Amino acid sequence: xxxxxxxxxxxxxxxxxxxxxxxxxxxxxxxxxxxxxxxxxxxxxxxxxxxxxxxxxxxxxxxxxxxxxxxxxxxxxxxxxxxxxxxxxxxxxxxxxxxxxxxxxxxxxxxxxxxxxxxxxxxxxxxxxxxxxxxxxxxxxxxxxxxxxxxxxxxxxxxxxxxxxxxxxxxxxxxxxxxxxxxxxxxxxxxxxxxxxxxxxxxxxxxxxxxxxxxxxxxxxxxxxxxxxxxxxxxxxxxxxxxxxxxxxxxxxxxxxxxxxxxxxxxxxxxxxxxxxxxxxxxxxxxxxxxxxxxxxxxxxxxxxxxxxxxxxxxxxxxxxxxxxxxxxxxxxxxxxxxxxxxxxxxxxxxxxxxxxxxxxxxxxxxxxxxxxxxxxxxxxxxxxxxxxxxxxxxxxxxxxxxxxxxxxxxxx
Amino acid sequence: xxxxxxxxxxxxxxxxxxxxxxxxxxxxxxxxxxxxxxxxxxxxxxxxxxxxxxxxxxxxxxxxxxxxxxxxxxxxxxxxxxxxxxxxxxxxxxxxxxxxxxxxxxxxxxxxxxxxxxxxxxxxxxxxxxxxxxxxxxxxxxxxxxxxxxxxxxxxxxxxxxxxxxxxxxxxxxxxxxxxxxxxxxxxxxxxxxxxxxxxxxxxxxxxxxxxxxxxxxxxxxxxxxxxxxxxxxxxxxxxxxxxxxxxxxxxxxxxxxxxxxxxxxxxxxxxxxxxxxxxxxxxxxxxxxxxxxxxxxxxxxxxxxxxxxxxxxxxxxxxxxxxxxxxxxxxxxxxxxxxxxxxxxxxxxxxxxxxxxxxxxxxxxxxxxxxxxxxxxxxxxxxxxxxxxxxxxxxxxxxxxxxxxxxxxxxx
Numbered sequence: 165x166x167x168x169x170x171x172x173x174x175x176x177x178x179x180x181x182x183x184x185x186x187x188x189x190x191x192x193x194x195x196x197x198x199x200x201x202x203x204x205x206x207x208x209x210x211x212x213x214x215x216x217x218x219x220x221x222x223x224x225x226x227x228x229x230x231x232x233x234x235x236x237x238x239x240x241x242x243x244x245x246x247x248x249x250x251x252x253x254x255x256x257x258x259x260x261x262x263x264x265x266x267x268x269x270x271x272x273x274x275x276x277x278x279x280x281x282x283x284x285x286x287x288x289x290x291x292x293x294x295x296x297x298x299x300x301x302x303x304x305x306x307x308x309x310x311x312x313x314x315x316x317x318x319x320x321x322x323x324x325x326x327x328x329x330x331x332x333x334x335x336x337x338x339x340x341x342x343x344x345x346x347x348x349x350x351x352x353x354x355x356x357x358x359x360x361x362x363x364x365x366x367x368x369x370x371x372x373x374x375x376x377x378x379x380x381x382x383x384x385x386x387x388x389x390x391x392x393x394x395x396x397x398x399x400x401x402x403x404x405x406x407x408x409x410x411x412x413x414x415x416x417x418x419x420x421x422x423x424x425x426x427x428x429x430x431x432x433x434x435x436x437x438x439x440x441x442x443x444x445x446x447x448x449x450x451x452x453x454x455x456x457x458x459x460x461x462x463x464x465x466x467x468x469x470x471x472x473x474x475x476x477x478x479x480x481x482x483x484x485x486x487x488x489x490x491x492x493x494x495x496x497x498x499x500x501x502x503x504x505x506x507x508x509x510x511x512x513x514x515x516x517x518x519x520x521x522x523x524x525x526x527x528x529x530x531x532x533x534x535x536x537x538x539x540x541x542x543x544x545x546x547x548x549x550x551x552x553x554x555x556x557x558x559x560x561x562x563x564x565x566x567x568x569x570x571x572x573x574x575x576x577x
Numbered sequence: 578x579x580x581x582x583x584x585x586x587x588x589x590x591x592x593x594x595x596x597x598x599x600x601x602x603x604x605x606x607x608x609x610x611x612x613x614x615x616x617x618x619x620x621x622x623x624x625x626x627x628x629x630x631x632x633x634x635x636x637x638x639x640x641x642x643x644x645x646x647x648x649x650x651x652x653x654x655x656x657x658x659x660x661x662x663x664x665x666x667x668x669x670x671x672x673x674x675x676x677x678x679x680x681x682x683x684x685x686x687x688x689x690x691x692x693x694x695x696x697x698x699x700x701x702x703x704x705x706x707x708x709x710x711x712x713x714x715x716x717x718x719x720x721x722x723x724x725x726x727x728x729x730x731x732x733x734x735x736x737x738x739x740x741x742x743x744x745x746x747x748x749x750x751x752x753x754x755x756x757x758x759x760x761x762x763x764x765x766x767x768x769x770x771x772x773x774x775x776x777x778x779x780x781x782x783x784x785x786x787x788x789x790x791x792x793x794x795x796x797x798x799x800x801x802x803x804x805x806x807x808x809x810x811x812x813x814x815x816x817x818x819x820x821x822x823x824x825x826x827x828x829x830x831x832x833x834x835x836x837x838x839x840x841x842x843x844x845x846x847x848x849x850x851x852x853x854x855x856x857x858x859x860x861x862x863x864x865x866x867x868x869x870x871x872x873x874x875x876x877x878x879x880x881x882x883x884x885x886x887x888x889x890x891x892x893x894x895x896x897x898x899x900x901x902x903x904x905x906x907x908x909x910x911x912x913x914x915x916x917x918x919x920x921x922x923x924x925x926x927x928x929x930x931x932x933x934x935x936x937x938x939x940x941x942x943x944x945x946x947x948x949x950x951x952x953x954x955x956x957x958x959x960x961x962x963x964x965x966x967x968x969x970x971x972x973x974x975x976x977x978x979x980x981x982x983x984x985x986x987x988x989x990x
Contacts, residue, residue: 165631238842430652
């Protein structure tokens, strides 16, 4: 290997308008360039405590156990599922897109008995549909996705907590793609566990996963407690339920690391924690309601523009996430060619799709740092130009005018 | 919550001379402040391929599957163990410190039948001891720790590959704390899997774990392949061995993500990857042999200084890691008080210990960016001052003189 071929990192500038990752807020990247401190330095444990406080604000919860899992968003999902599901437990997964399948897949790896209900991609479930399935299946856990970027749909969750309470079901949601850009009320909605990711509406890079656990979920997990050899002492007591089949994702041990015991587990990913702290701090400075409203505004401006361009939108728009839009690729247009021109000639990335939507739908995101007017206007302008170049006819400037009108309606021209 | 209480990140400056994490190289932190690009952007997949090439150099291997696991070093360990160990498999773990216990603990979570051999803390195993145990146990895997920071010992591995070959045993080592600071020859030593961490000799922050897998290990893992629902198509074939009981750590899926298939799995932790790339690039620019020699030089200078101060060293010095030194806390001295004064009055962190060594041994690291003369001299100087302040008698300046002499012997005064 000739090491001189490897220059310092210098990626091309990109405007990331896909379903995530999106451009990180530069203030988050600056926070992440901070020099390290020791794992048990009083300054470090103070930052860990601050992260817990800040994410309580973002998750809208009083849950003590609100912390980070060192890994990408699916590490947060797997930590919760592995810690909560005992082999043989019944779980119910309402599947309305790819990430519902992912929950099934992870639950099967946890050796759960997985039951699903499905709606076509582009739709969501009514509370009645979910309650009926709970009555039939009698699961120990209900595993939901709040916002599934594969379909752009946002599953209403507000009424599900009361249903779960009624049937003694633990209620989890994967809010990776929705948190910060759409309302989520962990406590008011009766959620027992929520996990998220940094690279969507929170405006940071992938690599750490905020989670929150209700006291009821804590109790379930504590019953499976094992303190690892090498650090255990006589006073440590194991729980009486089955051991969690992972060390890295054992939330009991992770609680003992984040809690006052500070029992050594992993070496906290300090840089990722600094970034996660800054993401939450910026959102709470803006005001979480304002952050969500910003996502709604720019999402709607994009929607207006796309529709004014004569393009069809995918799925049930009443249940669309604020931060991602599915755009049907018009007949006669090669979707990948459009993405290629957008990327190469405008340095703008828009998303492709998974599964049944491959080749049929683009996904355009407006989230986190990129939930901004200039991002929406640049993207609409470039897309109009590329489509025109490839022979798709639209009224020149109509998309931009429609977006401007949406902004004008809120005095944001 | 009053958000104005949360200021931007601003930790106190620290010189981290413990067993890790240590100060990250500023060039690595700068690389990590780079703006993001999309997960399948040609520039991103190019960087992923470069990371594979660079870590082949660091691991001294031709293994195709040399890549990153998104998580801390124990995520790398667990990904390998979960992917290789089937429930009921016999594994042998030679335990000479805390991290041997950790391998046992993780292997038990993988439902392995765990067999151990032990030596007292401060010693290592001879190849014969390990071969005898292999003959007796007949394990499917030998799980070793190369450098166990809990005891500062470095287990010789060079002869173990041939033994494993003879008995058809898969050979793994955890090189978290040793890689980059001590010789490791993955291919020449017949290793089937190695995992590492960033926050020791590699000079980066914790948060991603480089691993390498031999073709034999790949074969074992491919037999357990499952492609997840939601992205699987008719042409995907499952393996005929037992499914891996984790999605996040399923190395088969992670290979398909890093390989030309680029099957979506997690969203790569781009910032951590940029950092890991820079760590490897800087080491290979310096030349890996030079990096190891630098660790040896500064480790020996520290050792000379500590001995000249009249302090006793812990363990068998012939088998000490280059990058960590165990120092016996002298009688009548409160180890924690020393650490507190070092941190508060000199901003230097040295390490405490685990298990049987708690309160008996400090651990002082000289690794990665902090394997430097000024770090060694500052640490010796501060420690002499603090010990003198607390009533421990030593010859003024003798420690520094001894370190200078060690540097002089290599013309590095």
